[in-house]
Amino acid sequence: MLTYERVEPALARPLGARTVERKATEPLVGRARIAVMATLGCVGFSYAYMVLHALHVLKRDPGFTARLSSIPLFQTCLGASVCGVLASALGACVKLGGRWTSRLPTLLALTIAVFVVEILLFP
Amino acid sequence: MTPFVLRFLEHVHGSLGWLAALALCHPATLLRRPRRRALAVAAAATALTTLVAAIGATLYPAYRATVKPLLYAASSVAGDAFERKEHLGVFVVVLAWVGLLSHWSACNDRSTGSARSLARVAFVAYAAAAALAVFDAALGIFVSAHREF
Numbered sequence: 001m002l003t004y005e006r007v008e009p010a011l012a013r014p015l016g017a018r019t020v021e022r023k024a025t026e027p028l029v030g031r032a033r034i035a036v037m038a039t040l041g042c043v044g045f046s047y048a049y050m051v052l053h054a055l056h057v058l059k060r061d062p063g064f065t066a067r068l069s070s071i072p073l074f075q076t077c078l079g080a081s082v083c084g085v086l087a088s089a090l091g092a093c094v095k096l097g098g099r100w101t102s103r104l105p106t107l108l109a110l111t112i113a114v115f116v117v118e119i120l121l122f123p
Numbered sequence: 124m125t126p127f128v129l130r131f132l133e134h135v136h137g138s139l140g141w142l143a144a145l146a147l148c149h150p151a152t153l154l155r156r157p158r159r160r161a162l163a164v165a166a167a168a169t170a171l172t173t174l175v176a177a178i179g180a181t182l183y184p185a186y187r188a189t190v191k192p193l194l195y196a197a198s199s200v201a202g203d204a205f206e207r208k209e210h211l212g213v214f215v216v217v218l219a220w221v222g223l224l225s226h227w228s229a230c231n232d233r234s235t236g237s238a239r240s241l242a243r244v245a246f247v248a249y250a251a252a253a254a255l256a257v258f259d260a261a262l263g264i265f266v267s268a269h270r271e272f
Contacts (some may be wrong), residue, residue: 012225034229035241040223042248046214054211073209097237105243108221112251115214123206 037091039104044087046111049080050118057122129185129272136178137263143171144256147219150226150245151253159243160230165249169219172256176216180212183209186272194270201269208262214255 054077055061061072065079094100124132146168153161195202199211232238 006147029233031228032237035225035244036237038221038224039241039244042217045217049213063191071187072182073183073187077213101237101240105247106242109247109251112197112214112218112247116211116255119207119210119214119266123205123210 005009023045033091036094036096036101036104037088040091040094041084041088043107043111044090045080045084046115048083048087049076051120052076052079053121100105124185128272129182132178132182132272133267136175137260137267139171139178140256140263141260143168143175144253144260146171146248147215147253147256150222151249152269154203154222154226154242154246154249157239157246158230162230163228165223165226165245168249169223170221172216172252174211176184179209179212182262189236189270194266196271201266205266207262208259209264211259211262212253215252215259218248218252222246222252 050061051066056072056076061075062079067084068078069075124221143178150165150168153164191202191205194205223246224246225241229238229242229245
């Protein structure tokens, strides 16, 4: 039987239904945003770690990491974490479902490959 | 810490390290299919990996001061293997957390394009974490064969 609700479901929605629907999807968008920020933070952390590690191998440790810890490994970790947090802020600007989001797996895979090669070649 | 406690923690770190490496293989295998839900498995593997890393970080200052010079004196290859193990261990923990957050996001929203990308990110992160963790654990055996606390 054809009812008004079946023919025009959008119009038959009670007032405020769209608002409720949007509120229901907000946590999912928030989770996706956190995941994108974490991935970009990991990429930023990795590249910062590689740079700080290379500087340590060359015995040119930057001054700000020396203040973080007395142990070189912890200096590199903490310094790279600071850079990772800054890089994760970029995730707040990335459009979800856009071109950059679809490239995240490739970006992460590339970062992993570069990181592993550097650590294996220059321990 | 007393030498007994250090030796005990070293053995716990080694044994749990292998367990964590094998635990990471589980989500890496399950998440090959993007629609698969494995949140509990992923969370357990990530928690175990973090615990192993925390024990390693606790041991590191004492190890660096007492064992590392002897390790390099015994074999420079083993010393370099230890350095590689430490750096890769840090990376494994970071990858496991990225995998967990991506999977947590993707398994609640499977319809959008970003969810598909994040499911792929979770698989890449866990697969790399598992492979590196197994390699790391093997390096740990190689290093401990040369020198221990």
